[in-house]
Amino acid sequence: MEESDSVESLCSSTTTRSDRSSGTRVSDTELRSKGRVIEKVLQCKYPSKGELPLLPEEHVQDSAKDVTYICPFIGPVRGSLSVTNYRLFFRCTDREPVFGLDLPLGVLSRVEKIGAATSRGDVSYGLACKDMRNLRFVHKEPEDSLKKSVFEVLMKFAFPVSNNMSLFAFEYKQVFPENGWKVYDPLAEYKRQGLPNESWRISKVNDHYELCDSYPAALVVPVTITDEELRRVSSFRAKGRIPVLSWIHPESQAAVVRASQPMVGQNGRRCKEDEKLLQAIMDANAQSHKMFIFDARPSVNAAANKMKGGGYESEDAYQNAELVFLDIHNIHVMRESLRKLKEVVYPNIEDSHWLSNLESTHWLEHIKLILAGALRIADKVESGKTSVVVHCSDGWDRTPQLTSLALIMLDSHYRTIRGFQILLEKEWLSFGHRFQQRVGHGDKNHTDADRSPIFLQFIDCVWQMTRQFPAAFEFNEYFLITILDHLYSCLFGTFLCNSEQQRLKEEVPKHTVSLWSFVNSQLEEFVNPLYVGYPSHVLFPTVGIRHLQLWVTYYIRWNPRMRPQEPVHQRYKELLAKRAELQKRVEELQREAANRTASSSSERAGSPTRSITPVQTFV
Amino acid sequence: KHPDLLPGEVEFCSANPILKYTQDDLSQRGVFGTLFCTNFRVTFISDEKPQEKTDKTFKNKLYGENDIPLMCVDHIYGVYDEKRKLITGGLVKNKYPSKMIIHCKDLRVFQFSLTFSKEEDAKKIFQGIAHHCLEEKSLKCVFIWCWSHYSGCALFKASFPPVTQEDGDFQKHLDTMINAVAHNHLYSVKTEDLSESLPNIQDIQQSYNKFKQFFLIENSTDFWLSDVKWFSSLESSGWLDIIRQCLQKAVEVVECLEKDNTNVLITEEEGTDLCCVISSLAQIMLDPYYRTLMGFQSLVQKEWVAGCHAFLDRCNHLHQKDKEYHSPVFLLFLECVWQLVHQHSPAFQFSETYLTVLSDSVHVPVFSTFLFNSSHHRESVMKAESPLAQSGPLSCPTVWDWSVQFDSKAQNFFFNPLYLEKVKHDRAVRKPHKPKHQRNLSLPSTAFKTPPKKGFFKDETDSLKKMLRVKRLSRWRGSPDAPTATTREFFESWQHRPLDYHGLLLPCLDGPAVHIWMQRYLRWIPEVYILGGGSVAVMTKLMELLSQVQDLKRVLEQRDSSQAAKLDHRPYFQHRLLSFDSSGRLSSSFPFAYTCYRSFKPIIPTGLMQSLMVTDSLASQEDEASSVVSFV
Numbered sequence A: 001m002e003e004s005d006s007v008e009s010l011c012s013s014t015t016t017r018s019d020r021s022s023g024t025r026v027s028d029t030e031l032r033s034k035g036r037v038i039e040k041v042l043q044c045k046y047p048s049k050g051e052l053p054l055l056p057e058e059h060v061q062d063s064a065k066d067v068t069y070i071c072p073f074i075g076p077v078r079g080s081l082s083v084t085n086y087r088l089f090f091r092c093t094d095r096e097p098v099f100g101l102d103l104p105l106g107v108l109s110r111v112e113k114i115g116a117a118t119s120r121g122d123v124s125y126g127l128a129c130k131d132m133r134n135l136r137f138v139h140k141e142p143e144d145s146l147k148k149s150v151f152e153v154l155m156k157f158a159f160p161v162s163n164n165m166s167l168f169a170f171e172y173k174q175v176f177p178e179n180g181w182k183v184y185d186p187l188a189e190y191k192r193q194g195l196p197n198e199s200w201r202i203s204k205v206n207d208h209y210e211l212c213d214s215y216p217a218a219l220v221v222p223v224t225i226t227d228e229e230l231r232r233v234s235s236f237r238a239k240g241r242i243p244v245l246s247w248i249h250p251e252s253q254a255a256v257v258r259a260s261q262p263m264v265g266q267n268g269r270r271c272k273e274d275e276k277l278l279q280a281i282m283d284a285n286a287q288s289h290k291m292f293i294f295d296a297r298p299s300v301n302a303a304a305n306k307m308k309g310g311g312y313e314s315e316d317a318y319q320n321a322e323l324v325f326l327d328i329h330n331i332h333v334m335r336e337s338l339r340k341l342k343e344v345v346y347p348n349i350e351d352s353h354w355l356s357n358l359e360s361t362h363w364l365e366h367i368k369l370i371l372a373g374a375l376r377i378a379d380k381v382e383s384g385k386t387s388v389v390v391h392c393s394d395g396w397d398r399t400p401q402l403t404s405l406a407l408i409m410l411d412s413h414y415r416t417i418r419g420f421q422i423l424l425e426k427e428w429l430s431f432g433h434r435f436q437q438r439v440g441h442g443d444k445n446h447t448d449a450d451r452s453p454i455f456l457q458f459i460d461c462v463w464q465m466t467r468q469f470p471a472a473f474e475f476n477e478y479f480l481i482t483i484l485d486h487l488y489s490c491l492f493g494t495f496l497c498n499s500e501q502q503r504l505k506e507e508v509p510k511h512t513v514s515l516w517s518f519v520n521s522q523l524e525e526f527v528n529p530l531y532v533g534y535p536s537h538v539l540f541p542t543v544g545i546r547h548l549q550l551w552v553t554y555y556i557r558w559n560p561r562m563r564p565q566e567p568v569h570q571r572y573k574e575l576l577a578k579r580a581e582l583q584k585r586v587e588e589l590q591r592e593a594a595n596r597t598a599s600s601s602s603e604r605a606g607s608p609t610r611s612i613t614p615v616q617t618f619v
Numbered sequence B: 001k002h003p004d005l006l007p008g009e010v011e012f013c014s015a016n017p018i019l020k021y022t023q024d025d026l027s028q029r030g031v032f033g034t035l036f037c038t039n040f041r042v043t044f045i046s047d048e049k050p051q052e053k054t055d056k057t058f059k060n061k062l063y064g065e066n067d068i069p070l071m072c073v074d075h076i077y078g079v080y081d082e083k084r085k086l087i088t089g090g091l092v093k094n095k096y097p098s099k100m101i102i103h104c105k106d107l108r109v110f111q112f113s114l115t116f117s118k119e120e121d122a123k124k125i126f127q128g129i130a131h132h133c134l135e136e137k138s139l140k141c142v143f144i145w146c147w148s149h150y151s152g153c154a155l156f157k158a159s160f161p162p163v164t165q166e167d168g169d170f171q172k173h174l175d176t177m178i179n180a181v182a183h184n185h186l187y188s189v190k191t192e193d194l195s196e197s198l199p200n201i202q203d204i205q206q207s208y209n210k211f212k213q214f215f216l217i218e219n220s221t222d223f224w225l226s227d228v229k230w231f232s233s234l235e236s237s238g239w240l241d242i243i244r245q246c247l248q249k250a251v252e253v254v255e256c257l258e259k260d261n262t263n264v265l266i267t268e269e270e271g272t273d274l275c276c277v278i279s280s281l282a283q284i285m286l287d288p289y290y291r292t293l294m295g296f297q298s299l300v301q302k303e304w305v306a307g308c309h310a311f312l313d314r315c316n317h318l319h320q321k322d323k324e325y326h327s328p329v330f331l332l333f334l335e336c337v338w339q340l341v342h343q344h345s346p347a348f349q350f351s352e353t354y355l356t357v358l359s360d361s362v363h364v365p366v367f368s369t370f371l372f373n374s375s376h377h378r379e380s381v382m383k384a385e386s387p388l389a390q391s392g393p394l395s396c397p398t399v400w401d402w403s404v405q406f407d408s409k410a411q412n413f414f415f416n417p418l419y420l421e422k423v424k425h426d427r428a429v430r431k432p433h434k435p436k437h438q439r440n441l442s443l444p445s446t447a448f449k450t451p452p453k454k455g456f457f458k459d460e461t462d463s464l465k466k467m468l469r470v471k472r473l474s475r476w477r478g479s480p481d482a483p484t485a486t487t488r489e490f491f492e493s494w495q496h497r498p499l500d501y502h503g504l505l506l507p508c509l510d511g512p513a514v515h516i517w518m519q520r521y522l523r524w525i526p527e528v529y530i531l532g533g534g535s536v537a538v539m540t541k542l543m544e545l546l547s548q549v550q551d552l553k554r555v556l557e558q559r560d561s562s563q564a565a566k567l568d569h570r571p572y573f574q575h576r577l578l579s580f581d582s583s584g585r586l587s588s589s590f591p592f593a594y595t596c597y598r599s600f601k602p603i604i605p606t607g608l609m610q611s612l613m614v615t616d617s618l619a620s621q622e623d624e625a626s627s628v629v630s631f632v
Helices: A007-011 A036-045 A150-158 A186-192 A227-234 A272-283 A299-308 A331-345 A351-361 A363-382 A398-410 A417-430 A435-440 A454-468 A477-489 A500-505 A515-520 A568-599 B089-093 B119-134 B170-182 B201-213 B220-228 B230-237 B239-260 B274-286 B293-305 B329-343 B352-361 B375-382 B408-414 B445-449 B458-471 B483-496 B518-522 B535-564
Strands: A060-071 A075-084 A087-092 A099-104 A108-114 A122-129 A134-140 A200-203 A219-222 A244-248 A255-258 A291-295 A321-325 A387-391 B011-021 B030-038 B041-046 B067-069 B073-080 B083-086 B099-104 B109-113 B144-148 B154-159 B189-193 B263-268
Touching (some): A060 A087, A060 A150, A075 A134, A075 A150, A108 A150, A134 A150, A186 A417, A219 A272, A227 A272, A255 A363, A255 A398, A272 A387, A331 A351, A331 A363, A351 A363, A351 B230, A363 A398, A398 A454, A417 A477, A417 A500, A417 A515, A435 A477, A568 B535, B011 B119, B030 B109, B099 B119, B144 B274, B189 B239, B201 B230, B201 B239, B201 B329, B239 B274, B239 B329, B239 B483, B293 B329, B329 B352, B352 B408
Parallel strands (some): A291 A321, B154 B263
Antiparallel strands (some): A060 A075, A060 A134, A075 A087, A087 A099, A108 A122, A200 A219, A244 A255, B030 B041, B041 B067, B073 B083, B073 B099
8 A cells, every 4th residue: 555656746745844753754855766655655655534634733624525637648537625824725625546745835836716616515725836836726616605715715825925924834823853053143144254354345235134135244355445445336336236245265265245326327427436446356366357247137138237237347447357148048038938938748749749848948048047157157266366346236146156156166064955045145135135025935926927937047057057967966956945945834923024134124034934944853854865075166067958958857746657767866865874884794793703713712903894895704 | 101901901092182081161261182992992091190090999809980881882973073073884984073972871971082193093093992882793581489478479570472372281381380389288389470561671761762862961051951950850751750661660570579479470572581570570579688798699690681671682792783672770770779779778788889889890891790681591601612612611700709800899889877786586586487598599590500592491481371361360360450559558568567678678669769879970061069978978977987886796705715725707797897087078979970170169150040930920029129028
């Protein structure tokens, strides 16, 4: 029974939690190991009929029997549906094996009634999800027109922000052994990089977010620039996002600096403090008398920005700086590309035109451009020993994509599990990637043009790198999928709000649990057994489309036919266990042999206990 | 300076200095050296001192990185006044080109400049190479049982010549054939005419010709230009689709044998092309023995070599002008096997490197294995009386004697460290005996021993064909398109069962599951080398760990044996210690290309601007600046 893994179980599921209090650990839905685990999970989740495994502070809001789920892979399934303040449960017991759906309401981007009721009074509901699937249910309209249908309740709890309610993250009170809010300490991270030093200082000018409300409190700037000058620079950079240090090369002192676009405008406005700041950044690196400014945008778009007061650094104003455009498109193009991708992969794949359909989405093409941009940045810093400034328009979408990828290439620390958490906390969260706006947590306005899969795209790029360097990352694919699942789930506070300032104002760390509390309390789930930490090993990935692949185990994971085979990791883990076991036995035997020789009054030195070389045989 | 000649190898001509361009940049830089043409290969020897010899663990003893066996030459191009022309017989006589480009069948690309050497030398070497590579040189079955499922039903293949003859007697023949295996009418027979449902050998050839062009990259501008339309180009070649169709057909055959327990008869005109592909694939999916190194080798030997696949014609070893018979059918088979290996790695004892090397060996004219059109052909050529063999019988090594090409250390790469060896059960608690598949009988002995005269079995096949038409034993013939839906179900029900690497193995054939054989096709292209990465990083780690485990086991067994005073003679197939000092720096093309130590610079793409022209209005829309902060 436990062996009978099922299609059904796979097309169910998302995320759950580690329920340590109850003793049985409900592991997150297992996409990696053939769905068999899910079956187990589902079984222990339903200890007895009708009882739902609820999280602390999770309450059932409504449930309905006789709901039909139209599964695109196995056809209609009849069962019961429950809505809690956190998720949706659908369960069908009268089939073997048991079929279940369990998804956080946060993944829903749209819930709508499709068409009018049929003659039999059936109404169809469509649920569009942020995680690459659509669900469809058919349900009888309640005869009492005053009574709300379960789907109306669902709509209310799926979009709490639009209904003036709080997100479930603010109610969830699970206690984990580790507090994930303590993972990132900016000063400790800068200290790891050797900062402050003789050229760079940590400024308190933004302590109260007065200089820039979307920047963190702690900023690293050249020592030669005063806070007053920084204030003047802030009026020249879009949204006050001044050039500040992200990372410094431990040997060459070449720096990765991030910013937003300069407000040059049509008249070519200049700002001498800004020019001085960039000169100071260049001077802080004695190895090079040049610097590169990477503008993530296509040059056409950068130029068009001048009409609106923005623009890019002119060569006259910034001598010794070379400007490079990286041709990465804007958030709208990316959103459209993902929409097309979803069309191509869900629910059905057209096998014979798969490749051209995939190409027509341009998704991998965008991934390639982003990786190529990050590669050029990393190359300039590593091989050219040159400092770089990276910006796009506002410096909170393409800029963190580029800087964080370049940092992963340059600094092996960010390839560890904790290092990666720090990288996200720093480059994305503290520097104000607008998660609330880009994801639209709890907001029913699904057509909002500010939504865009920028962060997903970054995680995809990281995944591409883990494919190319399977032994260079401490974390596994499941870690990345877990991050993405909880990007939408609203179970944890990590990805809420748009900036550090907002998170402090809403007291997010005080009222919610961090995703890292959950992750770091069960690290073994996320460890890549193939990992070898090469310190100071720079990774230069290959960015040709020929070496990029679609992340099937994420984008097409709902299709049971695309279920991943047992991964290489599995075999490696088995071998590791076998080696450990054998080693133990050898040591035992050696000890035994040593004892025997000792007792037979031999004076020869005992065999070394640690060695695995063949030992002498004693008759 | 002269090349180290193999026994029997004769040098025809040479020229010096010749500039060999380095493949990976546009700067037209290169290495000067001497170009030779022998009766076995074209070879280039650099004038420069070989840089500190990188230890080539995976060295081919017959030919090195600057050697091209003559049969491996696919096309030769000459560059005349900046124009590239395909060299055919006619062009050879007149002018010699300033630059000669050689495309190899194993997808390497060589570029030589002829302008630096003396005119007569250049002319001689060009004509010599063109002559020996391109000139045409001077120099078939039947109803065959392939394999029996343990249930008793069997797989057969047969050739059906298009001509039909009204002929009696067919009933008897058929009954004799079927009854022998099918245990007295217990099972029905399904026939599948592969020439109806699969592409023919010319389609395969055309598709592959198109496909391989995408990998014959001459410089990095080409590379980045073709990178843009990569997926649609691949699709337009149709090659992956042909692979999918073959695997699909093999799954259908497997379904009949495994699920429906019917006999299956696959047919095509000659019975030696797609029949070989499908029958071999079906056997690999059904029988774990064929997933071992020895098993795979015997399968190729049985189905392909003894099964009369016309290697000589299909591989075009003799560069005949008549293109009709050329077709990479055997390569297609290896491609399909690779898909299986890629999807179910732990089920195979051999590695993808083994498959890649095997695909290369087809074009090394040293082995008897792939040189002939049939066993009959082989025997007649190899016989002492043959005019070709003036001095006693010819002796060619078979390709399976890998020591001819690789030393034992290099042969380690043929083993898959992920292979999950069958766990030997304790003899006391034996599982209920599962009847074995029959595989050892090979061909009916008559067909195997005596070279079949033309039409030896013809009567039978014709009559069989007729008989099948009359009796309509087949259930599918009525609905040729139906199988897809049922095989889908068959796959899904297999997928739900726990995975047994020593049991039935089926491939997933959905679009995203069919991949490109990266190792074979991308190994010579520097732009895609991943320094310090690629699957080699995993493989070397696994191999290390595996040898540690084996070491420990040996230690334990030595102890046991010393105590029990008996020796265990179990062979240690995989116990070969590998040491990679710099596995962190190996490139993904390992063990094939060795340029990885050259530099550690990233490869920055060029021409990105052309790449992605998003034309819709979204591109020009403003990101965030547009909306005048209207949130939270």
